[in-house]
Amino acid sequence: MFKLSRYLSPTLVYLCFITVVNASETMPIEDYESNVLIRIHGSNTVGARLVPSWAKDYLAALGMDNIQQRELDTKNEYAVEGNFKGQNYAIHIAAHGSSTGFKSLMSQQADIAMSSRQIKDKEVKALENVGDMRSFSSENVVAIDGLxxxxxxxxxxxxxxxxxxxxxxxxxxxxxxxxxxxxxxxxxxxxxxxxxxxxxxxxxxxxxxxxxxxxxxxxxxxxxxxxxxxxxxxxxxxxxxxxxxxxxxxxxxxxxxxxxxxxxxxxxxTEDYPLSRRLYLYFPEKPLNPRARDFIEFTQQQNSQLRVDDIGFVSLNPLISMDKEQQGPQVYRDLAELGDRLSINFRFDSGSAKLDNRAKRDIQRLVEFIQKPENKDKSIQLVGFGDMKQTQERAVLLSKLRANTIKSALHKKGVSSLAVAGFGAVKPVASQEAQGRTKNQRVEVWLLDKSNLEAAAELKKNTNHIELSDSRIAYF
Structure with a gap:
């Protein structure tokens, strides 16, 4: 009856079955002929095309037919509707700007807030009655955009x-x-x-x-x-x-x-582009509508992320880049010649060694990617970068520690990686002001074929120390 296997885990299939069957019992009915499953307010960037497309896919995954999108009386407001066993259901979307999404969460007029920026301190405080809006559960990066x-x-x-x-x-x-x-x-x-x-x-x-x-x-x-x-x-x-x-x-x-x-x-x-930004869906830790969690988890699935690319944003699915033109010290360029870069950069909470919320999900994405049969002959090379410290030696040390944080997280998932590399403050992608330093503190992911492991080992052996800016810097 339900065509969910393409999108959802068996547990979530069951949850979706229950939520749709019971929708008329638990969800309010608006003043037109649909039971509103989820109310999503906020960013026009996220809400103009991406979330409506996901809403159509979600209703289809729930086994609905006659799915359509129609404009409501107010500009930039939509209802995505579907029919199940003769009953109409809808997801309401109001795309008036990120701040309006958080205001709607505060007034309980929305179940999910769409945002093209991270939640502000004052919004976190205003919503503290429903939990920590910066927690891994509440803050969900769903796509990357370049401004x-x-x-x-x-x-x-x-x-x-x-x-x-x-x-x-x-x-x-x-x-x-x-x-x-x-x-x-x-x-x-x-x-x-x-x-x-x-x-x-x-x-x-x-x-x-x-x-x-x-x-x-x-x-x-x-x-x-x-x-x-x-x-x-x-x-x-x-x-x-x-x-x-x-x-x-x-x-x-x-x-x-x-x-x-x-x-x-x-x-x-990789968020190296100076005006790259994350697109978010925010969901209260203490939800009034648990069905909204199903929708957010749906957006994180690999097939749902393909929709991100279709719309014109950049998905979170790992992608191999064949671009060998790299800037940086010669040893970094030599390493790049031996491998292919993956479209994941791991970053950290500001001023912290803890993985940020995107990175926590990207760990699992990387695990699933490397475990695919076509990647069985590839090894992971983690390469750390950072911001300028008192000395380049300290910057290199900290960049290696960040790479080792990722190595340890992968190890806990049963995935091994090669000895890490750290390049300190070279190859910055942003200025050295506070926000820029957070962007510079990153770990790149490279994939090396088994046929190149011997050459990589020789490169590392010959690069115990390298002269850069009149200093002797250890990279490996």
Whole structure:
């Protein structure tokens, strides 16, 4: 009866069966002919296409038919509906911005909050009556997005630094000729104040430079609408989620001391791209609607993550990159020649050696990936990086300790890995301010074929110490 095996574990299949059968007994009925299974409010980035697509898949997994999405009376609000045994059921989605999702959780008008930024301290405090909203249970990274800075396709500017982007959006740079572009007045397009996209842009760009958004900027609730207008304006510049670049041109972006990167798949997946960000679903530790937990777990499944790529974001499914062009010290580039990089970067809670919530799930994803039959001849090489400390030697030591944290977590899952490598503060992906230091404190994952293990061992043997910046640094 239920076609759930493709998506869910046997336990969750049973839970879904029970929740749907009992839906009419436990869920409120809105003022139209559907029993509302889940109410999801918040980010327009997450809610415009991704969550509605998941909602359709979820209802299909529950055995429903006649599944459709219809707009409600308010703009950016939808009902995804399906029919089971003659009864209509729906998932309600209101995509008005990240902050509205948390407000709806506070007022118990939503079961799940969509967010394109991490929950704020004041929101955590306001919701403390339903548990710790930063816990592993409550905070769920469901996709990765690159905040794309977009311009008109005819504009010959290809790369901007974060400082230059801030100067543009603050109104300090008013003509593209000041940046080597056409003699064209700059026109600004920005998301509205409720948007998590706006919060992310403000945090990663404007606050970092101490500047404020120009009052001349036009503000939009919708990513897609903003992007389409920039694509028609030869002087236009805006910022949108990766899935909304559409017909505009996305720029390469650099941060202090880091190379300029485009919002390409690998750079976004590993969160090395300076304006990469996580997309979240938040769920109270003390839920009023436990069915919402089923939905969130559904979004984490491998098949559900394929939908993320379909929409235009970057999924959490591990992917092998064949790109051998790597920056960094020669020994790192030599190691890269022997292996393939995986699209997972492990990161840690700010100021802590503890894995963050994404990393905790990525451990299991890596375990499942390496245990696939096609990967039986591959070995895991963990490579640590960090931020600048008092000395490069200390930075290298701490980067190796982080890599060993991942090695230990994998070992507990029955997966072995090669001796770790640590490269300290070389190859930064962000500036050295607080938020940037957290991004720089990371562990890369490389896969080495068995045929290359002997060469890798010889490389490590010959690289007990290497001279860098007038210091003798141990990497392996």
């Amino acid at each position: 794309a800075v977009i311009i008109h396709p005819s504009n010959n500017v290809n790369t901007l630094s974060i400082k230059q982007i801030a100067e543009l959006f603050s109104g300090n740079i008013t003509n593209w000729a000041q940046l080597g572009g056409p003699n064209q007045e700059v026109s600004l397009y920005a998301r509205d104040k409720n948007s998590g996209t706006w919060d992310t842009f403000k945090s990663l760009v404007l606050k970092k430079t101490g500047l404020k958004l120009s009052s001349e900027a036009r503000r939009f609730e919708s990513n897609d609408e903003l992007s389409d207008l920039v694509a028609m304006d030869t002087g236009g510049i805006g910022f949108v989620g990766l899935a909304s670049v559409r017909n505009a041109k996305a720029l390469a972006v650099s941060d202090s001391g880091s190379a300029a990167l485009t919002p390409a798949h690998l750079q976004v997946a």
